[in-house]
Amino acid sequence: MKVLIAIDSFKGSISSAEGSKAISLGIKDVYPDAEIVAVPVADGGEGTVEALVQATNGQFITKEVTGPLKEKVKAVYGILGEGETAVIEVAAACGLPLVPSDQRNPFITTTYGVGELISDAIEKGCHKFVIGLGGSSTNDAGVGMLQALGFRFLDKNGQEVGLGGQVLQDICKIDVTHVNPVLKDCTFEIACDVQNPLYGPTGAAYVFAPQKGATAEMVRELDEGLKHFAQVVLNELDVDIHNIVGGGAAGGLGAAFAGFLHAHLRSGIQVVLDIIQMEEKIKGVDFVITGEGLLDGQTSMGKAPIGVAQLAYKHRIPVIALAGGITNETSPLHASGITSCFSIVNKPMSLEEAMDYHVTFDNLRFTSYQLFRLIRAIR
Structure with missing residues (x-):
């Protein structure tokens, strides 16, 4: 199992690097020998x-x-x-x-x-x-x-x-x-x-x-x-x-x-993906994990997850997107290469609690763990 993690920061909550660490831990809870390639990404703005x-x-x-x-x-x-x-x-x-x-x-x-x-x-x-x-x-x-x-x-x-x-x-x-x-x-x-x-x-x-x-x-x-x-x-x-x-x-x-x-x-x-040579890194992976704090209609307009997903789609690699919140406007996301998307918020909580660093870290790890348990069961 080889997984590429390429998430943007969850702004005001967790950095791309720390979020990638949490996802990696969740995957390794299921696949201890998994090869994880974590590449922080951004869309030219903050981060x-x-x-x-x-x-x-x-x-x-x-x-x-x-x-x-x-x-x-x-x-x-x-x-x-x-x-x-x-x-x-x-x-x-x-x-x-x-x-x-x-x-x-x-x-x-x-x-x-x-x-x-x-x-x-x-x-x-x-x-x-x-x-x-x-x-x-x-x-x-x-x-x-x-x-x-x-x-x-x-x-x-x-x-x-x-x-x-x-x-x-x-x-x-x-x-x-x-x-x-x-x-x-x-x-x-x-x-x-x-x-x-x-x-x-x-x-x-x-x-x-x-x-x-x-x-x-x-x-x-x-x-x-x-x-x-x-x-x-x-x-x-x-x-x-x-x-x-x-x-x-x-x-x-x-x-x-x-x-x-x-x-x-x-x-x-595109500037960021070219500099980090994402196309080379994405070859040969089984899954790509991307995401940001909120997945909505604006995500499809040049945000980091879409850039990653389009590249993965080119190589026929399934893409899982994780976010704190997801609106119902997912059709453009799927059309752009995101296979499926999931919110990491697993119970009712305030926005302040949901954006707490430790809560976000634990929720990213838990959601990744659950997703890869399902993947293991059907592979």
Whole structure:
């Protein structure tokens, strides 16, 4: 018996690595000699750094950077085991949880710290970057990040503008003479699962800024700022950052990475699966176990379990998905390669109890044990 475990974290409850350990113990309670291959996975959002560092025997780096409100924060990123690739979640430097709810204001929040993380990784010898977009508190089109990398954005008086989404309408000129020269030798792969353009009704401001603290009037002004900035970039650099698919991700960071740093925007789970060479690991296994905290209609839209399941389906390997909760919207899950899915909650309990680490660990082990007892009985 050979089983591949490839689960995402159960957010707020248990990490991918610890969840995999619990499942492995449950399987070995039935098949003591089973060969278990545990590979942490993520979809480009929270947990991507942890999953990729663990999968490649890399290292975590802690760096003090400028936070979204210009305060200092300690951000963690990863360097993969080969020592050349840095993995950064932008939320580590400018995430919404870093801003108290009563201070959320995309007029002033900045992505400057993201650029500082990139610079630090370059100093440590990294020339390849995997960037997870998502969870940002910003709407500055990535200008803050670019400023930290040496780009200068000037107003009509030739003065460098400040930080935050409010400065976009003031930008008239772009000075690239002080840009970090090493950037031209760097490659950026962006884990991005949204397709929104930079501005307009489906752009960064109208779709995402309200959850970051923007009022209706602020949304209109931010959108105008994004539109103005895109026109300046077109005039100055002859680059169209508005029509980039996914350019509106993370308050316009998608556009900044693609337009200024020549990055490739790809499905988050596909980026992760390629890096950890999942297709090689999946060959020859009898079962694949995947899962996340909640399996619902959103799972089929590029989440980690679906990426794993589609790969397993390609090799005709049955897939069992485990989750804390499962909605009735399972048809898209089955159509995407998940053979069957099971909730690990085995009795009535509060959400707080269900998300307790020890309860989740025990429930994952118990459910896996029961499933593989059934498998043993029918094999």
